[in-house]
Amino acid sequence: MPLNIDPDIFTHGHEQFRRTVRHFFETQADPFVEQWDEDHAMPRSFWLKAGEAGILGIGVSEEFGGPGGDFLDRVVMTQEMGYSISGASIGPAFQRDQMCEQLMDFGTEEQKRQWLPKMVKGECLLAFTVTEPDSGSDLASIRTTAVRNGDDYVINGAKTYISGIADADLFMVACKTDPAAGSRGISIFLVERDRPGLGIGRILKKMGCHASNNGELVFDNLRVPATNLFGPLNGGFKVLVKSLNRDRLMWSIIAHAAATRAFDLTVEFVKNRRAFGQTIFDFQNSQFKLADMKADLDVGQAYIDHCLRTYLRKGEVDMGEATVAKLWLPEMEGRVLDQCVQLHGGAGYMHEYPVSRLFTAGRLHRIFAGTAEIMRLQIGRAL
Numbered sequence: 001m002p003l004n005i006d007p008d009i010f011t012h013g014h015e016q017f018r019r020t021v022r023h024f025f026e027t028q029a030d031p032f033v034e035q036w037d038e039d040h041a042m043p044r045s046f047w048l049k050a051g052e053a054g055i056l057g058i059g060v061s062e063e064f065g066g067p068g069g070d071f072l073d074r075v076v077m078t079q080e081m082g083y084s085i086s087g088a089s090i091g092p093a094f095q096r097d098q099m100c101e102q103l104m105d106f107g108t109e110e111q112k113r114q115w116l117p118k119m120v121k122g123e124c125l126l127a128f129t130v131t132e133p134d135s136g137s138d139l140a141s142i143r144t145t146a147v148r149n150g151d152d153y154v155i156n157g158a159k160t161y162i163s164g165i166a167d168a169d170l171f172m173v174a175c176k177t178d179p180a181a182g183s184r185g186i187s188i189f190l191v192e193r194d195r196p197g198l199g200i201g202r203i204l205k206k207m208g209c210h211a212s213n214n215g216e217l218v219f220d221n222l223r224v225p226a227t228n229l230f231g232p233l234n235g236g237f238k239v240l241v242k243s244l245n246r247d248r249l250m251w252s253i254i255a256h257a258a259a260t261r262a263f264d265l266t267v268e269f270v271k272n273r274r275a276f277g278q279t280i281f282d283f284q285n286s287q288f289k290l291a292d293m294k295a296d297l298d299v300g301q302a303y304i305d306h307c308l309r310t311y312l313r314k315g316e317v318d319m320g321e322a323t324v325a326k327l328w329l330p331e332m333e334g335r336v337l338d339q340c341v342q343l344h345g346g347a348g349y350m351h352e353y354p355v356s357r358l359f360t361a362g363r364l365h366r367i368f369a370g371t372a373e374i375m376r377l378q379i380g381r382a383l
């Protein structure tokens, strides 16, 4: 059951791009991902090859060295990354590429010229840093501060769980610039990795997504020039909300694509594995479980297509729809993955079987880019 692509949404050009992206993941990521999991890192050569293949920086215009492309190209990339065998390991690190769009939307001319050409080549990797030891879902309660001092800002504080921390060259850091103003007092700064005062803390051991490392950052009287302010002063929350909205839809799409891959792998597995003189597939229990999964996946795809059609009509991701998608699709993925592991038997628990890696990666999808509870909260509040 390959991804069900609606020809009324995607053009021939998008499908050509899909073939390029799929080939790239199959040849440049899937064969190496078990080693990257062991290393807890992806080599820079992967990023440089992705840059050469023209799959980084979708949406970045030629003026800044980018390949151009539209929102649906980003969707294609996201679906293919989610469906790939390597996606379960590299997902959080790979999705950082989406920050190019934030730079296009909110960067100054100088920031775009400085960073985008390097980002689209894979020479500059970003990390998005909001979460702190004492605040995650409650974005407005971050405590990292940036205080104006002459032509600089001085940053103090700490961040945690940051994806791709080991190889990031540039950090987008959410800070309080007006601590009394709550969400209206947040600003974002670009912080280069080699700035004095930036401490890279522990790399954290995780349940899954091993190739995509996560860790801690400390800012100790770190100085950045005021020109490193990203987006409006005290307007950082709007920057975050715009990117979180897109993130919600993209992680819903990844959840669906990953569940589809697990389903495909499981159908293949149960048709080959035998017990009690027949294939596992021949047991009616297996077929009932697979039928439930197929229904879940088809319904999920229909909702994603609905969100994409809204985008095409409105020119932006609808916040309410993205919130429903981010609630339902990762929970659906959880149901599907749990049954896929079960139908694999012991093999489903072994790291060498992709379904095992998809299972641990899928657990993340209900937690980050907004937890399921925060989605429920926001859907409920809007009723």
Ligand SMILES: Cc1cc2nc3c(=O)[nH]c(=O)nc-3n(C[C@H](O)[C@H](O)[C@H](O)COP(=O)(O)OP(=O)(O)OC[C@H]3O[C@@H](n4cnc5c(N)ncnc54)[C@H](O)[C@@H]3O)c2cc1C
Binding pocket: 092, 127, 128, 129, 130, 131, 135, 136, 137, 138, 160, 161, 162, 163, 164, 206, 209, 214, 364, 367, 368, 369, 370, 371, 372, 373, 374, 377
């Ligand atoms: C693998 C991984 C990668 C990550 N990458 C990044 C990254 O690159 N950059 C970054 O900034 N962050 C990153 N994060 C952090 C992630 O965004 C947060 O973990 C997430 O937002 C949840 O925040 P928290 O962990 O502080 O949980 P908390 O906010 O402390 O929540 C704990 C529990 O309480 C629930 N809860 C909280 N508030 C409410 C409420 N009002 N009503 C009901 N229930 C509530 C939550 O849903 C959750 O179940 C990453 C996390 C992981 C695990």
